[in-house]
Amino acid sequence: MQLHDLPTPALLVERSAFEHNVATMAAARPGVALRPHVKAFKSTALAAELAAAGHRGFCCATAREMVGLAEAGLGDDLLLANELVDPERLGVLAALARDDLARVTVAVDSQATIDAAAVAGIPEVLIDVNVGLPRCGCPPGDAGRLADLARRRGLAVRGVMGYEGHLVGIPERATRESLVAEAMEALVAAHAEVGGEVVSGGGTGTWDCNTWITELQAGSYVLMDTHYGRLDLPFHQGLFLWTTVLSVSDGWAVCDGGLKSLGMDHGDPTIPGADVFFCSDEHITFVPEGHRDTWPRVGDKVRVVPAHIDPTIALHEWLWVVDAEQVLERWPVDLRNW
């Protein structure tokens, strides 16, 4: 199929950029030194490409992502990098381990989450340590106590995780580096109390400056977005929303992307060669640069660059893999919902 024939709006994966990003990361963090975070792309087909590149351990944010990866034969080493207390879903994850469909590790950060994991029969946990992001994770000084508690409850403690999510988007490298060093000092201290082989953390923005972790939890790097694009990263933009121009007036043009096809928490998407005015449910109103005569016409196609990859992909059924004008294949976004 040719790109021009693809119904819009459609999410495109530029194959060459994707391959460049995967190869660049794999060279720096080969094999288990990277634990790709599937929350960014929610596709077992894409995950299989990363497994083929040597990364066979995955990081998940939901039980659905864990189960989908296991069912796709990608269950070598699955980490739920999130707290979970739902007994039914924890039971499903424990069954994956019991039935040898996956190695299952779950993050815990409190007595309540340890109790829930133990009761459900989860075999392994990481102690989730707060390293400065106001979200989950125990205080660093509490990690050792929780590890002891988990072991007493029969859980194997593989180590610690701590996500410096408040730092991964800082554009200025020197600031980013020094704050990451501080955050990781806390994680390393917690690890000394907890024990185990795993120190998990980081993200796309700290892929090369977080040198304290044993494994990096990065996902956005595979396709990128304009938010991470502001940083000095070697990864190329590989995700685009393919849209059709529906209406053109003397003051603006309108294409068929919008709030139903783009995650908006990082603000408006970008259209090269145009100013994005605003987004509606199924429309982007934009003002092309240059003289009115050179503007796109109704029926023309426009590539839109998403501001935030994760919630954008979560709105789509398919990722269309393209090489210039050729549509190569489509990957189902099969890990949506919970």
Add this chain to the structure above:
Amino acid sequence: MQLHDLPTPALLVERSAFEHNVATMAAARPGVALRPHVKAFKSTALAAELAAAGHRGFCCATAREMVGLAEAGLGDDLLLANELVDPERLGVLAALARDDLARVTVAVDSQATIDAAAVAGIPEVLIDVNVGLPRCGCPPGDAGRLADLARRRGLAVRGVMGYEGHLVGIPERATRESLVAEAMEALVAAHAEVGGEVVSGGGTGTWDCNTWITELQAGSYVLMDTHYGRLDLPFHQGLFLWTTVLSVSDGWAVCDGGLKSLGMDHGDPTIPGADVFFCSDEHITFVPEGHRDTWPRVGDKVRVVPAHIDPTIALHEWLWVVDAEQVLERWPVDLRNW
């Protein structure tokens, strides 16, 4: 099923609020005076409730919504209130009309959209008139010419539509009313040139002050959101995100809603009795009011009020209809994607 047993995050429809909203609107705009906009809720089960309340004509933003309603037996009078130039999708809509599965009307605002509709065999159109929102719609003075063109191309012209989307969210009633009057003056003038029986427009925010239209295109009123909640409307909040507390520290608590379960273009959601700090992919960090001892605990449930109904529902598979603690049924969100 009891509400407490529902896996989270889950979108709840409070049955009593929904019924109040439907009855309030139906009393003011009975039958065809309301053309419910299904883009807000994307569910044929919910649409069937509105049809049972007397509104058997529907408004759509996508071809998928049109086809889904027709397949669900709700095709009495379907309007695609959006421009479409994709020949394949237009062909599918034309076939719905040809096979008597739906009455099909499509908005057009240019020669290109008229040509596309005519070539595909679309039977009926509305001339989409720009009434001030910088988006689709022809200049009001151009509507008559386009209607003539459409009729020459064999299309039946049912009238005009014009959406005052830039005005529906103005909280101050007097301002809203006077600006709507101005916008509708342009639409009425265009209608005089176009002819036909239909003058379609409006939304939840102008439900009672837009007196120029023959049919109101409102969808949000059925369940509401915090954005429309700022206005002086008689509709009750009937949509909630049901979440579970995952982690509680001395400074904040975290529940399992987030960017994958909430449309974010209108900003953060609201949690009654708490300040929302920020949202991540699968987390909301919030600070409960009151003394730390009274805060929710891990495993407790929290009701979150979405800021924008349309893109929130588009992220979900199900709407769970509840009456206090009882889960009555679930409606599939079956009109997602395009």
